[in-house]
Amino acid sequence: MVGVIGGGQLARMMHQAGIPLGIRFKLLAYTPQESAAQVVGTTVLGDYRDLDTLRAFAADCDVITFDHEHVPTEHLRTLQAEGVAVRPGPHALVNAQDKGVMRAKLDSIGVPCPRHRLVADPADVTAFANEGEGYPVVLKTVRGGYDGKGVWVVKDETEAAAPFLAGVPVLAEEKVDFLRELAANVVRSPSGQAVAYPVVESVQENGICAEVTAPAPDLDPALSDEAQQLALRIAGELDITGHLAVELFQTRDGRILVNELAMRPHNSGHWTQDGAVTSQFENHLRAVLDLPLGDPRPRAKWTVMVNVLGGDYPDMYRAFLHCMARDPGLKIHMYGKDVKPGRKVGHVNVFGDDLEDVRERARHAAAYLRGTITE
Numbered sequence: 063m064v065g066v067i068g069g070g071q072l073a074r075m076m077h078q079a080g081i082p083l084g085i086r087f088k089l090l091a092y093t094p095q096e097s098a099a100q101v102v103g104t105t106v107l108g109d110y111r112d113l114d115t116l117r118a119f120a121a122d123c124d125v126i127t128f129d130h131e132h133v134p135t136e137h138l139r140t141l142q143a144e145g146v147a148v149r150p151g152p153h154a155l156v157n158a159q160d161k162g163v164m165r166a167k168l169d170s171i172g173v174p175c176p177r178h179r180l181v182a183d184p185a186d187v188t189a190f191a192n193e194g195e196g197y198p199v200v201l202k203t204v205r206g207g208y209d210g211k212g213v214w215v216v217k218d219e220t221e222a223a224a225p226f227l228a229g230v231p232v233l234a235e236e237k238v239d240f241l242r243e244l245a246a247n248v249v250r251s252p253s254g255q256a257v258a259y260p261v262v263e264s265v266q267e268n269g270i271c272a273e274v275t276a277p278a279p280d281l282d283p284a285l286s287d288e289a290q291q292l293a294l295r296i297a298g299e300l301d302i303t304g305h306l307a308v309e310l311f312q313t314r315d316g317r318i319l320v321n322e323l324a325m326r327p328h329n330s331g332h333w334t335q336d337g338a339v340t341s342q343f344e345n346h347l348r349a350v351l352d353l354p355l356g357d358p359r360p361r362a363k364w365t366v367m368v369n370v371l372g373g374d375y376p377d378m379y380r381a382f383l384h385c386m387a388r389d390p391g392l393k394i395h396m397y398g399k400d401v402k403p404g405r406k407v408g409h410v411n412v413f414g415d416d417l418e419d420v421r422e423r424a425r426h427a428a429a430y431l432r433g434t435i436t437e
Contacts, residue, residue, distance in 0.1 A: 063088055064347065065120055067110050068129025069096030071397040071406070072327050072343075075335070076129075077102050079343035085351070090119045097397045098129065113137045120146045127304060127350045128326050131158045132206065149252070149303040149350040150325045157300055158325045161233050162204040171299045173292065174319050176311070177236040180204075187222040190234045200235040201225045213269060238319060240311035244278055245330035246293035249305050249345040249355055256297060257345065257358045258290040259338060264309070264330050270406070271329040273425070274367040276337055276360060279417060281312075289318055296323070305346040307331060329369070329406075334358070336393040336411040337365025362413035366420045368428035370408040372401040378431065385410075385427045392427050 064080065066073045069091025077087050077098060090106050091099040099105045108115040110133050120126050125147040138152035157164040165178050177194055181187050181201075191197045203212040203225060215237060216222045225232045243264045250256040260277035278286070293308040307328035309321040331342035340348075340356025348355050378396065385392055389412070396408035408431065412424040429435045 063123045064350065065090065065123030065126045066098070066102075066129055067116070067119070067126060067133055069093075069098045069105070070129045071097045071399075073098035073129035074101055074397060075332075075343045075395070076127075076327065076347060079341055080347050083344070083347070085347060088119070088123055090115070095400075097399055100398045111137075113140060116141060117144070125149055125350050127346070128155075131155060131325065135159060151301070151303065154300045154302045155325055158323045160204050161202050161322075162231055164323055165233065167300065168296070168320060171295075173296060174317065176200075176238050176319050176321070178233060181232050181234045183226060184219045184222040187216070187232075187234055188219045194236050198237045200237050202233045202235065203228050204231045204233055206230070211269070238311045238321075239314055240319075241314050242278075242312050243321070244281070244289060244310040244312050244318065245274070245328070246289040246308045246310060247305065247328065247331045247334075247342060248290070248293045248297050248308075249342070249349050249358070250294075250297040250302050251349040251355060252303050252352045254298075255355050256294055257355045258294055259331065259334060259342070259358045260360055261286045261289045262330055262333065268404075270369070270371070270404075272369055272371075274330050274333055275417070275421070276333045276365045276367075282316075285312070285316070285318065292318070292320070296320075304349045305331065305342050329409075332395070332409050333365040333367040333411055335395065337361055337367075337413045360413075363415045364417045364420045365411060365413040366417075366424040367409055367411050368424040369406055370396070370410065370428050370431045372399075372403055372405040372407045372432070381431045381433075385430055389423050389427060392423065394427070394431070 063086045065088045067090045074097045087102050088104045089098050089102040106119050135152050135156045138148050142148045157167050168175050191199045198215050198217050201214045214225050245264050246261050247259040262274050262276040263278035265273040297306045305327050307324040311319045327342045327346050334341040339359050345356050393411040399407045410424050410427045412420045414420045
């Protein structure tokens with residue numbers, strides 16, 4: 063029995079990947095309307111921040127894993143001390159939960175990162191800016207941020223005041239002049255086996271991943287290998303079990319810098335559902351159960367994933383008729399969420415040998431499903 067904490071789309075797609083393997087699932091969700099709660103038969107409703115709820119949930123599970131990284135670290139340490147198999151473990155997961163801890167750890171093992179340090183107040187942000195190239199500066203709350211939340215790009219000391227209102231530590235980072243964003247996705251098992259997927263290019267819009275191309279076009283093979291090896295080294299040094307996404311900046315002078323870490327299946331790996339021999343979701347499950355890992359190689363020369371963001375077009379059935387008739391090779395993945403403007407409600411995957419054709423087909427389908435185009 064695999065216990066998944068969190069009821070979002072990642073848990074839903076983990077469950078889907080586990081069905082052919084006969085894996086039994088148990089889900090801890092907030093409400094029965096959550097994405098995964100709609101499809102997982104054994105669903106417990108409760109608060110992941112409550113230790114007694116976590117204890118009761120874990121009692122009959124062989125292993126616990128996660129849809130998100132917000133479970134209190136101290137609760138996970140308690141569960142682990144009481145004999146629960148928590149994967150990834152709290153000693154690893156804290157590096158995805160706390161950006162200050164992550165930066166300190168990556169510094170200690172020599173991983174290239176943007177210039178950074180914790181800052182005490184807006185005046186300290188100005189001091190940090192003056193230690194480098196000046197404003198603008200990126201500010202991040204060390205805990206709780208995702209999809210652009212908890213992140214600010216500030217142009218002066220007045221703007222720098224907002225992040226401190228949350229009452230949590232704030233990390234300042236240089237604003238990197240990057241060419242593009244990349245992601246290196248790897249999976250590691252408790253026995254130390256590890257696999258690496260092709261490095262992908264990701265495009266962000268308002269802090270939300272909008273599009274992923276696998277592999278990253280025109281990426282120097284040496285830099286691609288460097289990114290994969292860096293991700294594998296981080297997974298080993300941090301003793302990660304399961305999927306690790308390493309989000310990267312490719313700088314204009316040919317370097318890669320680590321932006322963020324995620325220790326669960328990740329949006330930059332959704333292309334693997336249809337474009338790789340073994341998806342990130344199946345390999346994450348294999349890893350947490352310490353099963354041999356599957357082949358991460360791509361099935362086609364190119365795969366493009368485009369997120370479907372909610373708009374004012376809730377009638378998905380009619381949209382399906384158009385998209386499926388227009389492009390029988392299209393793969394649509396919807397999350398069962400209510401449609402709200404800007405909300406991730408699904409994604410589409412298209413694969414093939416012609417990058418421009420694949421990209422146009424994926425973008426068209428996502429735009430039609432959103433309702434921004436009607437033909």
